[in-house]
Structures are given as structure tokens and as C-alpha cells.
Amino acid sequence: MDPSRLLRASGMHATIDEDAFTSGAYILSIGGAQQSHVNLAHPESVFYEYLRRIANVVDLVAPEAEPVRALHLGAGALTLARYIAVTRPGSIQHAVEHERELLDFVLRHLPLPAGTDLTNHIGDARETLAKFDGGAFDVVVLDVFAGPDSAPHLTEPAFYREAAALLSERGVLLVNVGDEPPLAFTRNQIRALDQVMNDVGALAEEAMFSGRYPGNVVLVGLNRPWPADWTERLLDAGPHPAGVRTGPDLDPLR
8 A cells, every 4th residue: 555644734645656657756646636756766857847947947056066055845745855965965955844744754755865954844834934044045945836726925025025035145036836827826926026036037838938728837036137048058958848938028927
């Protein structure tokens, strides 16, 4: 029988199943919906497209293999934390998860790579921000949204202002937005970030920018101008067909 754990806050069950197609990989599902994919044999391998796009941005934050400081708001199976731990050894990371039982369940069955420096926090993503000093992180990732039904206090400019205050000079705020046509929630979050960040970009499969398809858009907030070489490097990194929108090119989604 596959491992299962009741999550009391939501009343749903979390399960971990072996990936039938990839040896050494596992899938975390919550309430029957797949949430995370972890490759224990190769933590540097990121299966979900939106998370691969996030990882590609993390690759640009600092020189190759240089440690970073990362805050994960929404832990899931800690796929990105594992990626950072093996691609940037010595990184200091923190993860915040609302479901008290989830992190214990995940770590019991899917242990972290050796040498991972990760501190776990149980609580509300916004309330937990107060634990950290300004400029404490090079990477802040928000991966908690459930479309229009997302917690309102995590979707407003004031929240993004508090998160942006935690960014170092080179830091990035990465927001995963899952949405349906006509991407009203995505547009709302772009406008919220526009009020707070110096520059905002969006990454997705190219077709997503038409507003006609459901899927994920990764928003990137910076306290500095968008680096000139990032667009081409992110397009090259994929997954393909990759789309990157910044500046006036992002206006149709504002």
C-alpha cells in the first residue's frame, strides 16, 4: 500500500506513489490531485514545467554552484529545495507549510539530499515573513495559489511588499500562478506586483500568453531592472515552447 497521511487543516489525504515511468521518482498527491514530483535518484531533475522555469531563474540569480539563501512559501514535496541543495551546495533554505502533518510525512518517505540545510516552519505564509530580517534571501518562492479561491491576504500588494523587503540586492520573488482563461487571476497578480517591484516578468509556455488556455504562469519580481541577458537565457533554457514577457511585452496581461 502506498503511504498516506490525513492533513487535518484541509481534511484531505496526502499520498506518495512511485512514478511508473521514472525509476527512483515519486509523486505527492493531495486530495487525489498530483502536487509534486520528486526524483530521489536525481534531485537536479525537475519534471513539472512550471517548476523547471522557476529553477531556471534560480540558476541566474548567482554564479553557477554559488550558495544562495532561499525561502519557500508552500513546501509541497520540497522539489525546488532539493534542486537548490544539489546544484548550489551550502545554500541556506527555509520552508513554510500550512499543513502541519505534510512536511513530516514527506520527509519520512522522501528524505532530503545529504548536506541539505533546510529549516521548516509550520504556519501561515504571510505571518511567517515576520520571522526574517530584511534582505535575508536571494530567492523567495510563493507556490500556494489555488486560482481565484486563493487566500486573499496572499494576493494583495501589501503582501508582496512584505515579501519583497526580504530580498537581497540580487534577489528574486517567484510566484507560481495556476489559472484558467481569460487569466483574470494572473492579471490581478501582475498588477499587484507592479505596485511593489521595480520590474516584473512572466514565464510560461508560449501559448499561455494568448489567454485562451489553462495552465501555469510564473511571475518574477525584481527590486532592480530586468537583466538584459535574462530573456534570451530563459528562452534557451525552456521547457519549449518557452515564452518570456517583460516591459511593454507584458502589457497585454496587465
